[in-house]
Amino acid sequence: MTHFSAANEVVGESSTDRGIVRRLAGGDRSALADLYDRHSGVVYSLAYRIVGSPDAEDVVQDVFAQAWRQADRYDPDRATVVAWLLNMTRTRAIDRLRADRTRQRLTVHEEPLATAPQQQADQEQGAIHAERASRVRAALGMLAAAQRQALELAYYAGLTHTEIAERLGEPLGTVKTRIRSALLKLRAALLEQV
Amino acid sequence: MHHEELRELTGAYALDAVSERERREFETHLDVCPICSEEVRSLRAAAAELAAAVPYRRPPPELRSRVLASIEKSASATTTSGLTTSMQSRAAWWLAAAASLTAVAIGVYALTLRSQVKLLESELRIARVQAATAQQQLAQAQNDIRLVNASMEILVSPDVVRFDLKGRGRAPNATARAFWSRSRGVLFAAAALPALPSTEVYQLWLIAAGGPVSAGLLAPNAAGSTMMLSETKADVAKAFAVTIERAGGVEKPTLDAMVLMGAAP
Numbered sequence: 001m002t003h004f005s006a007a008n009e010v011v012g013e014s015s016t017d018r019g020i021v022r023r024l025a026g027g028d029r030s031a032l033a034d035l036y037d038r039h040s041g042v043v044y045s046l047a048y049r050i051v052g053s054p055d056a057e058d059v060v061q062d063v064f065a066q067a068w069r070q071a072d073r074y075d076p077d078r079a080t081v082v083a084w085l086l087n088m089t090r091t092r093a094i095d096r097l098r099a100d101r102t103r104q105r106l107t108v109h110e111e112p113l114a115t116a117p118q119q120q121a122d123q124e125q126g127a128i129h130a131e132r133a134s135r136v137r138a139a140l141g142m143l144a145a146a147q148r149q150a151l152e153l154a155y156y157a158g159l160t161h162t163e164i165a166e167r168l169g170e171p172l173g174t175v176k177t178r179i180r181s182a183l184l185k186l187r188a189a190l191l192e193q194v
Numbered sequence: 195m196h197h198e199e200l201r202e203l204t205g206a207y208a209l210d211a212v213s214e215r216e217r218r219e220f221e222t223h224l225d226v227c228p229i230c231s232e233e234v235r236s237l238r239a240a241a242a243e244l245a246a247a248v249p250y251r252r253p254p255p256e257l258r259s260r261v262l263a264s265i266e267k268s269a270s271a272t273t274t275s276g277l278t279t280s281m282q283s284r285a286a287w288w289l290a291a292a293a294s295l296t297a298v299a300i301g302v303y304a305l306t307l308r309s310q311v312k313l314l315e316s317e318l319r320i321a322r323v324q325a326a327t328a329q330q331q332l333a334q335a336q337n338d339i340r341l342v343n344a345s346m347e348i349l350v351s352p353d354v355v356r357f358d359l360k361g362r363g364r365a366p367n368a369t370a371r372a373f374w375s376r377s378r379g380v381l382f383a384a385a386a387l388p389a390l391p392s393t394e395v396y397q398l399w400l401i402a403a404g405g406p407v408s409a410g411l412l413a414p415n416a417a418g419s420t421m422m423l424s425e426t427k428a429d430v431a432k433a434f435a436v437t438i439e440r441a442g443g444v445e446k447p448t449l450d451a452m453v454l455m456g457a458a459p
Binding site for chain 1: 202203204205206208209210211212213236237239240241242243244245246247248249250251252253254257258260261262264265266416
C-alpha cells in the first residue's frame with residue numbers, strides 16, 4: 001500500500017489577469033477598466049483598513065495609476081497580479097500613514113485582527129476572495145494573541161519594531177523575535193491548510 | 195552583528211517594520227546570506243496573505259470614473275512618464291520627451307542589468323545551499339513517478355473493472371472510485387471523507403469470493419481526499435468497501451461502521 005504525496009496547490013493566479021496586464025503594458029486603456037473591475041474591491045479594502053477614508057480613495061487611484069505606468073515591468077514569476085497590486089497598495093498606504101503621523105502626530109489606531117469569517121460582506125467579493133479571507137483568518141486564529149497583535153501593529157499600523165517595543169513597553173529583542181515567530185507560525189498554519 | 199543575531203530580523207524586515215538604516219544594514223547581510231534571504235522570501239509570502247484578512251469594503255462608485263479619468267492625462271507604460279504639464283511649446287515638449295526617454299531608457303537598462311546580476315548571484319548561493327534538499331526531492335519525485343506508472347498500468351490493463359462507491363453512515367457525502375485489475379491490484383480514490391480522531395482510521399476492503407480482505411488504510415488530506423495504490427491480490431472482487439476502524443486497522447471489517455460501498459458492475 002502506498003500513498004501519493006500530492007500537495008494540492010491553491011490556484012490563485014488567473015491567466016485572465018496576466019492577459020489584462022499584458023494589454024495594459026501595450027497601452028490599452030480598456031484593460032485598466034477591466035483590472036479595476038476585478039480588483040478594486042480588495043485594493044480598496046486594504047487601503048481603507050490602513051488609512052481609512054478619504055485617503056483610501058487616493059491610494060486606490062495611485063495604485064491603479066502606478067499599475068498603468070509599470071505594467072511592462074510586471075513579472076508573473078515573482079507574484080500574482082493580485083499580490084502585485086496589494087503590495088503596491090500596502091506600501092503606498094503605509095507611506096501615507098507614516099507621513100500623516102509625522103505631520104499631524106496622529107495616534108495609532110489599533111484594531112484587533114478578525115479571526116472568524118465575516119459571512120455577508122465577504123460573499124459579495126466573490127467566492128475566491130471570500131475563501132482566501134477565511135483561510136487567512138483561520139490561520140491567524142492559530143497564533144497567540146500577542147503574536148497577532150505584533151502583526152497587526154507592523155502590517156496594518158505600519159509601526160517599526162522599535163516603535164512597537166516602545167508602545168508595548170517591551171524589550172526590542174522580544175518584539176523582534178515575536179514578529180518572526182508570528183510570521184513563521186502564520187506560514188506553517190497556511191501550509192497546513194492545503 | 196553576526197548571522198544568528200541578524201536572523202531574528204527577518205520577520206520585521208519582511209514586514210518593512212525596520213528603520214531605513216536597519217534596512218540597509220540588513221540588506222548588506224542578505225547579499226551574503228542565502229539562509230536569511232530564503233527565510234525573508236518565504237516570510238514575505240506569508241505576510242502578503244495578511245492583505246486578504248481585512249474586512250471587505252466596497253469602493254465608492256464614483257471612484258471608478260475618477261481612476262479611469264486620471265490616466266487619461268498620464269502617459270502609458272510604453273512611453274516615459276513624469277513630464278510636467280506646464281510645458282507649453284510643442285517643440286520643447288518633443289525635445290524633452292526624446293531626451294528624458296533616452297536617459298530613462300539607459301537608466302532603466304543599467305538598473306535591470308545590475309539587478310539581474312544580483313539576482314543571479316543570490317540564486318547561485320541559494321542553489322548551492324539547496325543541493326541537499328534537491329537530492330531528497332529527487333528521490334521523492336522518482337517515487338511519485340513509480341506510483342504514477344503503477345497507476346497507469348492498472349488503468350490501461352485489459353482486465354480493469356471500475357467500482358463506484360457511495361457514501362453512507364458517518365460519511366454520507368463521500369464518494370469513491372476503485373479501479374481493480376486482477377493482475378495488478380487496485381487504484382482507489384475518494385473524496386469528502388470527514389476527518390477522524392487519531393484513534394480511528396479508514397480501512398479499504400476488497401470483498402473477494404471468500405470474504406473481505408484488507409486492501410490497506412486510507413490517509414485523507416485536510417480536504418478529505420485521498421488516492422491509494424494497493425497490490426492486494428484476489429481472484430475475483432465482488433465489491434469494495436471502506437469502514438472506520440480503530441487506529442492501526444483490523445483483520446475483519448466492522449460492518450456497521452461502513453462508510454463507502456460499491457459492488458461490481
